[in-house]
Amino acid sequence: MIQRFLLAPDSFKGGISASRFCGIVAEELTRLRPTAEVRSLPIADGGEGTLDCLAAAAGGELHTVTVSGPYREPVTAQLLFLDGGRAVIETAQCAGLPLVGERRDPELTTTYGVGELIRFAAEQGAKEIILTLGGSCTNDCGAGMLSALGVRFTDSDGREFVPTGKTLKDVVGISAEGLEPLLKELTFTAMCDVKNPLCGADGCAAVFARQKGADDAMIARLEEGASHFAGRAAAFLGVDLSREEGVGAAGGLGFGCRVFLGASLRSGIGTVLALCDYDRLAAEAELIITGEGRLDRQSLMGKVIGGVISHSGKTPVAVLCGQYLPFDTEGCPTLRYILPISEGQELAYALCHGEENLRAGTRALIGLLERDGL
Helix, strand or coil: CCCEEEECCCCCCCCCCHHHHHHHHHHHHHHHCCCCEEEECCCCCCCCCHHHHHHHHHCCEEEEEEEECCCCCEEEEEEEEECCCEEEEECHHHHEHHHCCCCCCCCCCCCHHHHHHHHHHHHCCCCEEEEECCCECCCCCCHHHHHHCCCEEECCCCCEECCCCCCHHHCCEEECCCCHHHHCCCEEEEECCCCCCCCCCCCHHHHHCHHHCCCHHHHHHHHHHHHHHHHHHHHHHCCCCCCCCCCCHHHHHHHHHHHHCCCEEECHHHHHHHHCCHHHHHHHCCEEEEEEEEECHHHHCCCHHHHHHHCCCCCCEEEEEEEECCCCCCCCCCEEEEEECCCCCCHHHHHHCHHHHHHHHHHHHHHHHHHCCC
16 A cells, blocks of 8 residues: 655646645545655746745745845845755746736836846855746846846947846947856856747747737837847857757846856756755655646646656656646656546636645545555
């Protein structure tokens, strides 16, 4: 009989958080199998909530600071210090979509606060910055972040300014002298699970700007600005990285990190799982239970479910999901059980009855295990 469970879910968008999922399922498992050992590891893939998940799973020390928000207004943000001089910074803390509400305008929003968080981490002694890129409301190619770190951008009249998506086209001069002392002390990793280049039909403006508030005309202007900025950066650095996979992440923040900070762009879920020591925990479990709002083929592509399954080793995996759109699971030999817990329910009803559905799904899973002699 299976006695060692590892709970490693994503959040259900708009519904149950990853932490709440763990609490509910752990309660049911303990009630149904009182002698079971249940470990909880709520997971996020690099977007909003990643910091909280890492703090719960990997420990460390959270610091709270006031930095610039999307419109340079003061916002309260956190960053996480881990052992080994590592600091984790979540872009969404100061440049995330929830911070702007209905005031979405990627021509005006800035990543300046991200740079302030990096500088704070450096002042506290951090040697490695791990930056999550998910959930941004910006399209400034990281120029705001770079300005906060000491990069000077000037226009055709030699005036210094902080570029946004609207004014990237005005960048003429670039000076990184103020950034160089910082780079001697820091290494950077950016958590990124998209492969978009900076510009073009698959670029940051064309693919992501609409959800940040842009219409067709604004998308065209943002594209023009990003293309111009890429050209100025290439002239300054002597190399053009605008076509690299992933540099279009977070409105081009990936570009700013890669080109000016020398950051490595790595899988968000892969980095999170490594920081949480997931591989060891998975090897020690007899069953891994994960979950998300909707399970489909896309779930395996750089998301929590895909990472959990691919890093499960030989340990079987069960998925409790809101909905399931069937796909070929032949390439996932450890994926043993899929239980859609709100199948046939209207979204509003499912959201209101999320806990009830999750408890019922856990009971159904135990029933399947008993059927299989596990």
